Amino acid sequence: MERHSPVVYNLALRLMKDPQEAEEVLQETFISAFRALSRFEGRSRLGTWLYRIAYNAALMRLRKRPAPTESLDEPVTSESGDQMPRQLVDWGSIPDDLLLKRELHTVLKAALETLPATLRSVFVLRDIEGLSTAETAEVLALTETNVKVRLHRARVALRERLTGYFAASQVV
Amino acid sequence: MLCKEMLGKLSEYIDGELEAELCAKIEHHVAECSNCNIVVDTLRKTVTLYHDHGHEPLPEEVKQRLLAALDLGPAADLR
Numbered sequence: 363m364e365r366h367s368p369v370v371y372n373l374a375l376r377l378m379k380d381p382q383e384a385e386e387v388l389q390e391t392f393i394s395a396f397r398a399l400s401r402f403e404g405r406s407r408l409g410t411w412l413y414r415i416a417y418n419a420a421l422m423r424l425r426k427r428p429a430p431t432e433s434l435d436e437p438v439t440s441e442s443g444d445q446m447p448r449q450l451v452d453w454g455s456i457p458d459d460l461l462l463k464r465e466l467h468t469v470l471k472a473a474l475e476t477l478p479a480t481l482r483s484v485f486v487l488r489d490i491e492g493l494s495t496a497e498t499a500e501v502l503a504l505t506e507t508n509v510k511v512r513l514h515r516a517r518v519a520l521r522e523r524l525t526g527y528f529a530a531s532q533v534v
Numbered sequence: 535m536l537c538k539e540m541l542g543k544l545s546e547y548i549d550g551e552l553e554a555e556l557c558a559k560i561e562h563h564v565a566e567c568s569n570c571n572i573v574v575d576t577l578r579k580t581v582t583l584y585h586d587h588g589h590e591p592l593p594e595e596v597k598q599r600l601l602a603a604l605d606l607g608p609a610a611d612l613r
Binding site: 363367368372375376381388389450451454455456467474490491492513517521524525 | 596
């Protein structure tokens, strides 16, 4: 639990965008897992199994929300992750500590929240929590190809948003 | 290689998952195209930033309430 609860919480928080609901998903996940532990067949890793329970619990809550402000199933604005970038300001070599002074955490959080849940979930598991492509595919019930496509779209969209921010704030 | 052809491959490129021949083509293109150079650089930085700073830690009080909900008590450790 020590190892997996932070990942479950972070995934839930990023999906729900609400600490209270993230906590409820966290509790729900572990209560469900404890009840179903005898049915855990060991074909997947325990973590993958838990994250899948958490993802499904979060998804169910998102679907129950009265007036969804975002689609759960549609990809981000563009169909392709290979759209031409619009933002071409070079901020790649700026040290993190300088970026941090500019409330980096708030910026990262806000940019991530603009992604649809389909891309956000892939990005959180792969790039923030460090799961492999295969593990992410298992948690989200996607093909590995689909994970790669969504990850790329998420990264491209986030890069655009961060560039917009850093250019506007004149860090560069 | 055109800019647009390259862009779709960039995530696999920065993850080191592309075959050598394609990597060489991308590197050749990036060396000559300053815009693509910026995109590669900032895409890589985006990934690094979220990797290093994107994790929201589990608050201690949330952890304690989870243990209580599972009836495990604050000192429980299931590792």
